[in-house]
Amino acid sequence: MSCAVTEPVPANIDVLIVGAGPVGMTLALALADSPWRVLLIDRRARGAWADDPRALAIAHGSRQLLERLKAWSEPAGTAIREIHVSQRGGFGRTLLKAQDYGVPALGYVMRYRDLAAALDSRLTAEQLLAPCRVERIEAGHEGASVTLMHNGTTRCITAKLVVHAEGTPQDEPGIRVCDYRQHAIVAEVRPHPDHQHRAWERFTPDGPLALLPLGDDYSVVFTVPPEKADRLLRLDDAGFLAALHQQFGQRLDFVATGARSSFPLALRLRSQTTQQRQVWIGNAAQTLHPVSGQGFNLGLRDAWELAEILHTQTDAGNPNGLAAYARRRQLDRRAGMAFTDGLVRLFSNELPPLRVARGLGLLALDLCPPLRHFVAKRMIWGARSWL
Ligand SMILES: Cc1cc2nc3c(=O)[nH]c(=O)nc-3n(C[C@H](O)[C@H](O)[C@H](O)COP(=O)(O)OP(=O)(O)OC[C@H]3O[C@@H](n4cnc5c(N)ncnc54)[C@H](O)[C@@H]3O)c2cc1C
Structure with a gap:
């Protein structure tokens, strides 16, 4: 195969990052x-x-990291x-409140595209080459x-290190796949009354x-079986x-909706x-169910x-x-996976004893501050809540 090496691609680099998503x-x-x-x-x-x-x-902790990179869009x-x-x-x-943890917010909601735009605005033309595809990688000593x-x-080109940040992998050896047989319908919906940041x-x-406050609307993640x-x-x-x-119940009305999209979940x-x-x-390392919004936050900590x-x-x-990197990330990624996977499995089972056990669990969370604090800190800080 003949290879041209001309500008703007340098022939030798130290770190090649494949995938210019947020991570x-x-x-x-x-x-x-x-x-x-x-x-x-x-x-x-x-x-x-x-x-x-x-x-x-x-998460609040992720916002702090983005601020340090000057890539937070207030x-x-x-x-x-x-x-x-x-x-x-x-x-x-159970009800988690930011004021109980001395932080202005438990977290923030932002459109993927606004986050990507904020990060992209900090990159120079030379730092990002697109569209560009990897044809082959041969790793040596x-x-x-x-x-x-x-x-x-x-x-x-040659690179000392190739970082794969290409997002969700296909089925391939070395990837454990669990299909949740659920799709997430995503839409922006106007509530009545106002969301009041809840x-x-x-x-x-x-x-x-999930209903996440976004501007005057809720960003809705409505998880259902594929046929539905x-x-x-x-x-x-x-x-x-x-x-x-009907799915949410009586506490809120919804008066208008934007376009809908669907994501298969595994x-x-x-x-x-x-x-x-x-x-x-x-x-590319772990694709999680979106319940409790862990995926990007975990990926940000990877980066x-x-x-x-x-x-x-x-x-x-x-x-x-x-x-050293693999060792340092092990606990956080395993915990993120166990947390989201456990929630999906526990709450998707309709056996009556389980429904009662879940109710007791939610009640215990509400009545037992240390338990509640543990969950809230996972939302605010991610891995640091385990230490
Ligand atoms: C419905 C839904 C709701 C979610 N909600 C939340 C949430 O509330 N909070 C949260 O933390 N996470 C959430 N997530 C997860 C979050 O979207 C992902 O964790 C995050 O986008 C991962 O970022 P990434 O950069 O690793 O991958 P991606 O965002 O997938 O970006 C990958 C990039 O790599 C590029 N690429 C792919 N293949 C190649 C290739 N071969 N060569 C070069 N480039 C390539 C793509 O074009 C893309 O730009 C949600 C996910 C879904 C589906």
């Missing part, structure tokens, strides 16, 4: 003041994220001051040879239903609002997040901690550095 961009920014030559690539054109319909709940974020957790058709509920396709030209997490037999998702997508607006109301967990000269972060370790290395792909 890949975070890593590129966190390495901006390092001695490393870093290149970020994405297979889609720059700004393709503008079509993404998702909104993300961003006007685009809506504060979550309370989270109300309950189950449909069962007793028990000293570095990885990578074949890229950019502007119809094949280019070969988020709702309501567990239903179909799956969790198809039906919900086909309804007109009035029919969809009625279905949402757990995808990579058993080994490092290999010779390669590391996987963000959704942050990888950058911290790379700052201490003399060779970006040093196996000891990669092993």
Whole structure:
């Protein structure tokens, strides 16, 4: 294969980040003041994220990290001051309040596209090459040879370390897959009365239903079995609002809705997040169910901690550095996976004794401050709540 190496692709770099989603961009920014030559690539054109319909709940601790990168968009974020957790058709509920933890908000809600725009605005034209595809990676002792396709030209470069931040992986060896047989319908919906910065997490037999305050609206994540998702997508607006109301219950009315989109939900967990000269972060390492909004927050911490370790290395792909990274991230990623997976399984089972046990659990959370604080701190700080 003939390989051209011309501008704008340098022939030798230290860190190649594959995937300019929020996690890949975070890593590129966190390495901006390092001695490393870093290149970020994405297979889609720059700004393709503008079509993404998702909104993300961003933990208070994640906001602090984004602020340190000057990539926090204050006007685009809506504060979550309370989270109300309950189950449909069962007793028990718990209420988490920011004021109990001395923080201005438990978290913030921001559209994926606004977050991506804030991160992208900090990247120079030289830092991000897009659209650009990886054709082949050959990892060796000293570095990885990578074949890229950019502007119809094949280019070969070497990198000391290849970071995979390409998002959700396909089925492949080394990936544990658990299909939840649930789809998330995402929409922005106007509530009545106002949301007053309260988020709702309501567990239903179909799956969790989350309402996240976003501007004057709620960003809704309405989880249902695939057949029901198809039906919900086909309804007109009035029919969809009625279905949402029925699923949520009487406490709120919904008066208008924006466009709807659907995401299939599965757990995808990579058993080994490092290999010779390669590391996987963000959704490429673990794709979680969106319940309780852990996925991006976990990926952000992957990027942050990888950058911290790379700052201490003399060779970006040093196996000891990669092993230290894998060790440091193990508890957080396993806990994030267990937390979301456990919630989905526990609340999707309709056996009457389980419904009673869940009600008692929610009641216990509400009545037992240490338990409640543990869950709230997981929402605010992520891994740090375990220490
Ligand atoms: C409905 C829904 C709601 C969610 N809500 C929340 C929430 O409230 N809070 C939260 O923390 N998380 C949430 N998540 C999870 C969150 O969206 C992901 O964890 C986050 O987007 C992962 O970021 P990433 O950069 O790792 O991957 P992605 O966002 O998937 O970005 C990957 C990037 O890599 C690029 N790419 C892919 N393949 C290649 C390739 N071969 N070569 C080059 N580039 C490539 C893509 O174009 C893309 O730009 C939600 C997810 C869903 C589906």
